[in-house]
Amino acid sequence: MKQKSTSPWAWVPTLYFAEGIPYVVVMTVSVIMYKRLGISNADIALYTSWLYLPWVIKFAWSPLVDILKTKRWWIVVMQLLIGAGLGGVALTIPVPDFFQYTLLFFWLLAFSSATHDIAADGFYMLDLDEHKQAYFIGIRSTFYRLAMITGQGLLIILAGFIESSTGLEPVEFSVTTQSTHTEWVVPQAKSVTTGGENQFVVTQADVVIGLNKLNKIQADSIKDWAHKQNLSNGFVIKEVQLEQAPGWWSSNVATPLKESLKERFGKEDKSAMFKGEVQGNIAAFGIRLAQMPEEGENVVLNLDRQSGAKDLSLVEGHRLTFNNQNWDQQAWVLVQADPKLDTAVSADFRGLSGNIPFAWSVTFFVLAILFVVFLIYHRFFLPRPAADKPVAESKNMLNEFVETFVSFFKKENFAIGLLFILVFRLGESQLVKLASPFLLDAREAGGLGLTTGDVGLIYGTIGIIFLTLGGIIGGYLASRNGLKYWIWWMTLAINLPNLTYVYLSYATPESMWIVACSVAVEQFGYGFGFTAYMLYLIYFSEGKSKTAHYAICSGLMALGMMIPGMISGWLQEIVGYQNFFIWVMICTIPGFLIIKFLKIDPTFGIKKQ
Template sequence: MKQQTKTSKNPWVWIPTLYFAEGIPYVIVMTVSVIMYKRFGLSNTDIALYTSWLYLPWVIKPFWSPFVDILKTKRWWIVLMQLFIGAGLAGIALTLPTPFYFKASLAFFWLLAFSSATHDIAADGFYMLALDDSQQSFFVGIRSTFYRLAMITGQGLLIILAGALEIMTGSDPMYVNVTTSPTEQVDYNFENIPEDLSNIDELTFVVYPKNVTINTNKISTDSLSSLKEFAREHNTKNGFIALSETEKLKKNRLDGGETWWSHNISTPLANAIVKNFGVKKEVITKTTDDKVGNAKLVAVRLNKQPEEDKEIVLNTGFAKGDKSISIGSGERLVFNSMNWNVPAYILVQLDPKLEGVTSASFKGISGNIPLAWSITFFIMAGFFILIFVYHRFVLPRPASDHGSAANSPSDILHEFGITFVSFFKKRGIFIAILFMLLYRLGEALLVKLSSPFLLDIKEFGGLGLTTGEVGFVYGTVGVISLTVGGILGGIAVNKKGLKYWLWPMVLAITLPNLAYLYLSTYMPESMILINTAVALEQFGYGFGFTAYMMYMIYFSEGKHKTAHYAICTGFMALGMMLPGMVAGWIQELIGYQHFFILVILCAIPTFLVIPFLKVDPDFGKKDK
């Protein structure tokens, strides 16, 4: 039996908090950052590209993991990294309200990512040193449970908290009330919008008209197209909405801003993608007499100038009433010190089948998004400072936890080289690497755009959910489904072995992605349907991911299995990083619906690799 500690410590005192602390920074870097940057209004292209680079510390983790063994103790690394994680979270919180928030916060996310990856190495090694074999077996489920709780906290509670703070830090909600009439026709004069509203103390939105009457008589498709085009051009010109990726391409060409790369590589490639896979020009639903539902514009502006470099985001969505009345354009508008006194336009549209008198209300919510997210990160920074202090005193001090500084640098490098060479000499290495890179190809694309899809307004093909709603969908329903799928996957492999379940698990991790194709095609408003679709996809991912983890364990067996498993996890992270970098760019070119079709097609390379994979039929079985 392993000598445990100089001073015995009950594992229940430190294992739950250690693995909760291990999961929190990972989920913040991988998931929370995506949602936060989306709320800040960044494009999907930038979000996917820059947050995918944050996978790099986990990709190259095998290269510096030996130095965690060599220098100092695992305990020392754990405590130090928790301090660095707290500092990184505080740095993000401090920089979010600044004009240079993106570059500065991204730098602190890098600190967070490297600290988290190093913390993973030290915590997993410390677990094996501080516990004997029987304790390791007993607490393996406990550590997994608290790691999952960290996922729920990060993807759920943190996002819900940020969403609540967004609402609390904003101005009073803005309301637009719409009624329909088969006879009354009202034309609104937008020149009558009040010019001087500075006498109102609080910063607030002014709507004209607040009460809208729309005649149910149908209008021509050209009339509706003209209204939509006018609203979009006006809002884009004045900076209320951002340019799409295709519009950026056109503007770049017109402004003469093309580089050699953009002229010869990126622009032709983008044009080819748009031409062959992009969403065709919008076709407005027509009735039998070539008419569509009537529509009206609503103007919105601020009552006074906000602080310089401060952006106020207005998200307008359906509140109550008849869902035959909807917003056709202008769901998300960004106001600042440059455009505050110019009206932005929201287009309200009727369903062509609507004929009688009915009504609906729309609610516009604005919040101080930088402040809300800054407070959220300050709270997490404070939590990690407490975790740092707590573990500084309660972590045991195993006698076997010591560095290997006595070894010479040449011996260390020699052993390091032998470990890597032996990995690439393994039988079937080429197929194994292909499997590790391709198995999660579809998921690598999907994971970067699933949250932006739920958050994006319907005008851009998203579902238009609030930050809090996304926190609930992913942080509770999603994580629970993922956990249940993973548990059942482990039980299944334990009964029949990995080889028996390989194909069912491949299908489980790929086919449920159809749920997102369904959501992007039918755009349901029912939260029950949305939660069910996400739960199905997450359950399939949890069940199917078991095969991936078990294969990496199987392929790592041998003399250097710990180091070889670390190399496998590096390929796993690389397989997530590279596709994720271009995911946002592709989506903005072809739209969400076609993007999710691409995600489903990414299962084909995995299907082609599986027949060549060699697995012992008994591997994973309980009796084995």
């Protein structure tokens, strides 16, 4: 009896949403959680950066997913482990040594999630024919991005909501800019009437910042004064920074090469006398408690922007700790305006002092329950393709493991395929690192001088819409005519729109619409062209061990983005933005040349009759 087929719409969206959630939790949510829980920036940066390692080296154990059990089995079991890891984080947040224990469970999450990625991508290739793989490539990317938005938005909102409903009344204040000149003065302490419930007392609820600028000496002295006051009173903890002497590479290779490039291609830095010298105005206000906390009790206040203009930034007082020693002292908070801001804007800030461990525990319990739901759903609704079976059941596992790697390097057209994977995005890998800095940098430095809020609107809204749209359209068209038909046009799409940055660097337009349209064109082209790249990885991975081979391809993909991206900022500082974007266009040439030598089945991606 023929098994009833399951529509890909029943499992592709949920599977790739489930794939994205643990990644964003480990890479982004963990950073915010640790910051809320009082871990230093140095420890957060060091330990959470290592959590990326399982995704980098996942190809090392990818053959096991092919050799042992089915892809369906791996998906269900990994979702069980991911749920257990999320539950483990939730349970260990309130304990005294929470940092060590939660990190242990984050490692479990990272390895389980990386393995889940291997199995999910392999299952996608096994159950869907070439036509459906091409059609759903944009759909799966869209739901993966939706998981990113959920992790960076809804989960943080949930934790913040729980924080706001516990602890003392939230601290709320608004900051407004005005065109008049304002001098910086130390706010006067506010008198406190004891009695009743404890609460925070602020020197002022409405803060005004003038649009007049400060020089670097003035701004630094204000920030230094406020930080020293908070440090001496125990509201913040001093962070240690290590200075390292230049290494052999810097002394003998990087610096000489930099000087040579600067001499031949660099331009005179006209911004040297301006860079960092002009800064936005700063407003300050104080916060204290109305009553002394109990012995040994810490009241932690986390401040952040709630809504309004992103051009007003909190530069001191993100996290303040009050106790029975400093409760009657003023903790100082500073808000600084973007130096490029020349219009009146406002922003609302809020400080929460709720039960932060409880809030994050609940958030991770919700995530754990979500993965139980995923587990149950996929246990029943994932199809059971006949091709989903272990590659080896009775053979020697070690031999099969080695053979999986060896067979990858024996693939037909291997050298050309490897070059394509590494160089197809050579230009884009460098552009993506410098696009936002170019938009933000002052015009004197060769940038466009946009504010943080402008860039957030352009990339966070317009860019995401056109990137997603390009991916969906690319997948639809590839499923109609095949990868071979569209690969040339998609190569044009991912590379040619980079010319918009060459134009922007020379024309430096004042109009926000021109800049936004240029970014929209580039992002749409990237989403459309990236479809060809992902489909070729699937095509190149076809064969006996397609799951492991796809994992190896994705690792090479990351390598092709990582290495050029590492040197892009160094290169741009030497040659300037105009020459850098011309260099980006030169780096697109290998991608055009290599596709001529690719051997692709003309029918790959097209629905078979």
